[in-house]
Amino acid sequence: MKALRNVLTKLLNVLAGVSFIAMVVLTCWQVFTRYVLQDPSPWSEELVSYLFAWASLLGASLITGERGHMNIPIVVERVGAGMQKTLGILGELVAFAFSAIILVYGGVQISQLALGQMTSSLGIAVGVFYVVLPLCGVLNMIYTVLNIADICKNGTETKQEGA
Template structure:
């Protein structure tokens, strides 16, 4: 399980990093084209906005893998260990359900719906850019299952950070 988590995390870090580097390069190109060449680049602006969405969703999957999603620890920390474990598992189940329903099911639906619509500057089907939703939903679901296994085995965030 740890090996799977490490592979997924390395892959997501690489994809998010590549996306960020591409955004920086494309944004620099936009500025150069607009102010030096006096010919704005519309395709790069559109691509940057899609890459930003991809990087955001990939980053959200990374956070899910680290169990870093939003929580209110002040309440949970006052409970006994069994209740903390139960709430941790419940939180992961909610994240799993959200990923399955909204990201995977909804992402597939919107991707299919948008395949007939083309982007204005790139000339690519919009649905291609929406494919990241079900992809990240599946990654989130894998991570939540791994997180539940960690919680059941008593692996806390503090123990994960030490390892």
């Protein structure tokens, strides 16, 4: 399981990094075309906004893998170790359900719906860019299962070491 977590984390780090580098390059291109060439590049601005959404969702999946998502530690710290483990598992189950219902199911629905719409500047179906929703939903679900296994095995640590 640790090997799967490490592979997913490395892959997400690379994808998020490539997305960030592409955003920087495209933003520099926008500035160059707008102020130097006096002919703004509308396609690059649109692509940057989609890449930003992808990078944000991929980053959210990375956080899920590290168990760094929102929590209220003051409540959990006031109960015993057994209850902490139970609350940790409950939190992961809620994240799993959210990922399954909102990101995977809802993401598939919106992606299919948006396949008929084209982006204004790129001329690509909008649904292609929405594919990140179910993709990150599946990644989150995998991570939450791995997190539950780690909680059952190791306890209630909030962040994964070496992830």
